[in-house]
Every structure is written in structure tokens, then in C-alpha cells.
Amino acid sequence: xxxxxxxxxxxxxxxxxxxxxxxxxxxxxxxxxxxxxxxxxxxxxxxxxxxxxxxxxxxxxxxxxxxxxxxxxxxxxxxxxxxxxxxxxxxxxxxxxxxxxxxxxxxxxxxxxxxxxxxxxxxxxxxxxxxxxxxxxxxxxxxxxxxxxxxxxxxxxxxxxxxxxxxxxxxxxxxxxxxxxxxxxxxxxxxxxxxxxxxxxxxxxxxxxxxxxxxxxxxxxxxxxxxxxxxxxxxxxxxxxxxxxxxxxxxxxxxxx
Amino acid sequence: xxxxxxxxxxxxxxxxxxxxxxxxxxxxxxxxxxxxxxxxxxxxxxxxxxxxxxxxxxxxxxxxxxxxxxxxxx
Numbered sequence: 001x002x003x004x005x006x007x008x009x010x011x012x013x014x015x016x017x018x019x020x021x022x023x024x025x026x027x028x029x030x031x032x033x034x035x036x037x038x039x040x041x042x043x044x045x046x047x048x049x050x051x052x053x054x055x056x057x058x059x060x061x062x063x064x065x066x067x068x069x070x071x072x073x074x075x076x077x078x079x080x081x082x083x084x085x086x087x088x089x090x091x092x093x094x095x096x097x098x099x100x101x102x103x104x105x106x107x108x109x110x111x112x113x114x115x116x117x118x119x120x121x122x123x124x125x126x127x128x129x130x131x132x133x134x135x136x137x138x139x140x141x142x143x144x145x146x147x148x149x150x151x152x153x154x155x156x157x158x159x160x161x162x163x164x165x166x167x168x169x170x171x172x173x174x175x176x177x178x179x180x181x182x183x184x185x186x187x188x189x190x191x192x193x194x195x196x197x198x199x200x201x202x203x204x205x206x207x208x209x210x211x212x213x214x215x216x217x218x219x220x221x222x223x224x225x226x227x228x229x230x231x232x233x234x235x236x237x238x239x240x241x242x243x244x245x246x247x248x249x250x251x252x253x254x255x256x257x
Numbered sequence: 258x259x260x261x262x263x264x265x266x267x268x269x270x271x272x273x274x275x276x277x278x279x280x281x282x283x284x285x286x287x288x289x290x291x292x293x294x295x296x297x298x299x300x301x302x303x304x305x306x307x308x309x310x311x312x313x314x315x316x317x318x319x320x321x322x323x324x325x326x327x328x329x330x331x
Contacts, residue, residue: 006264006326013263014315014325025320029298030275034319190281190316223275230275 017045019070026064030230032220033062035187036129039197040100041069043204053096054088056081058105061135065100079110082117085124096207098125103144104134107169111143114173121178121212125203128169128215131222132241139225143167146244151225166244170217174251181206181214182251186242188221188234199249211253219245263310263327265303272300272322278314287314 016022019041025034044050050071057065059078066073076084081099089097106114106128117124133151134140141151141158144166148157158166174182181203185196196218203214219241221233228236265286272294278301279287290302301322310327 006262006328007266008326008328011310011326011328012324013310013327014312014323016321016324020321024271024296027319029273029319030277031319034321035317038319038321190313193316230277231280234277234280 017042019045019050021068021070023067025068027061028222028224030221030223030233031061032131032187032218033129034068035193036100036127036196036218036220037062037065037068039187039193040098040127040200041071043197043201044071047201047204047208049096049204049208052094053098054092056085056088056097056099058099058101058110059136060102060105062100062102062129063136079105079108080113081105081110082122082124082126083113086117086120086122089122089124093123096125096204097123098127098204098207100127101129102135103128103130103132103142103169104137107143107167111169114169115176118173118176118179118213118215121176121180123207123210123212124214125207126213126215127200128217129220130169130217130245131220132166133222133225135222135225139222144169146240168245170215170250173213173215176213178212179215179251180212180253181249182217183215183249184217184219184245184247186219186237186247188237192247206253217245219247260330261309261327262330263308263325265308265310265314265326266324267301267303268322268324269300270294270296271320272298273320274298274300275319276301277317277319278323281313281317283311283313284308 053071057075140153223233284307288304315323
């Protein structure tokens, strides 16, 4: 069988989504950010909401998300993505607003904005990338770093007596009544990528129905700052991070409108 | 049972050679080549014709390097 017979329009089973711009991403090789960008944009394309979606980019590795996502984007000050998204959603209630934040942005400097946006039940979707480390500033300890994890600011391992415990933002937010949907997923295996895509789709569908704040936490890797190869960093996620940050739906709406 | 035959097209210039696709390919179709692309990374190449078009490589690939095709053989 010659290749030309297989490579035809009719046989196409997977292609890059049209909502993702055709530019090379600046992320390190093997970074989970680009995978999440892609599945998010696949969902936006499938739901047909690209022309009425507004995204808010954070500060961190994904600060240039607006270069890659072919939807209207706004870049927020460090940690303030949920506050900016609140403003956008209130001025344009017919638009679908999401924020895309890392753990240094959402769980450290932006904790207050995130918790209060969730408590107000703002009708936005938050995509939260949790890799347990500050990526852009070269590997400092984040609030989500695991106990005993070595980073540049905790070179002898994170001592929970002096540096506190890793923070489970998703469980915290799930307690609030304004929050409709909270889930934690990962993207280091093809099956988990499919599941994460399903969860992002669910979150955006709840957003479209106006059911309140929804959060999709994605446990991801950081090969450069964990000083590992991409495959080793995925094994680290599997063996060390997933046992602490357990995957699955944390809160689902009791009744679907 | 109809046999399935697949094929992939690789965008060499945006591949960063992270090798995640090699680790998930059930047919061991992918390998890291010796050549270097414009960005300075060794990029992925097909090493055999066993591809079944399962799309695992495309789903795990962070940089959307692959386009996957699949057809049934009679």
C-alpha cells in the first residue's frame, strides 16, 4: 500500500485544531502547557464558540497564551486573571470567559482574587495548571510544591514545619456554594489527555448554561525545572504528584439545568 | 476483521524532540532522527511502516506536530 493512498482528506483522523494558531510555541520540550492549550482549543472548536469566547492569560510560563489561542484574549496582572475575567463577564454577559492560570499565579499571588471570584459564583471557567513549581522564574518553590520537594528556594527539600504544606486549591474551592464544577485531571498519558479534554468540555458547557464558577485543575510536569527529561518528569507526575493530588471530579452540579 | 493501516505526517520544524510520542507508540513506529531542525532540536522520524493510525502520538504531542491518517484495508 503506497503512502499516497493513505494520506488523503477522507482518511484524516487527527489534525491540529483551527482555533490554535499555526506558530511554534515557546514552551520547553515536553511541557504540559502546550497539550492543555491544544485540548482547550479543540473543545472551543467542537462547541463552535470561538467567536464568542474571551480568554484571560496569566503571568507565568503561559503569559504568551494570546500568541497561540485564536480567540479574543486579555492579559491580566499577576494573579488577577479571575478579577479581570469577572469584569469582562459582567460587561459582556453573553460571552464565554475563561482564565488560564498556573499555580504560581492562581495559588500564590492570586489566591484572594480566585477565592473571592469563586465565592461570588462568577460564571467563568478557570483552567489551572498545577506543576508544583515556578516555571518561568526558574524553579522556585510554589505553594503547591510537594512536601520534601527540592527546588531552588528549598534546596534541602520543602520542610512543612517552616514552609507550610502543599495547598489543595481545588478542594478548598469546592467547599464554596458558588462553585459548580471542580475537577482534577492530568495530561501525561494519552488516555488522561482524553479525559482532561472531556472535563474541559464539561466545564465550558456548564459555563454556557450559566451554572457558576467552574475549575479544571490539570496536574502537569515541568521538565526543565525538575531537571529531568520529559519522560522522567511524566514518571515523577505519575509516582509523586498523582498520589497527593488525586485525580477525579471533586464537585459536580447536583442537577443539570 | 478488516486490517487498519495508518500514516502520519510530521511537521519537522516545530518538533522539539521531547520523545513523549516514542514512549506511547504501541507499534514502535517512531524514533529520534539524527538531523537537526531550524530551532536546533533533533526531530522525530518514522522508523517503520507499522503505523495503525491510533493517534496516541498526536494526542500526547505537546506541539501538535502530527497529522494522522487511517484507512481500512479489504
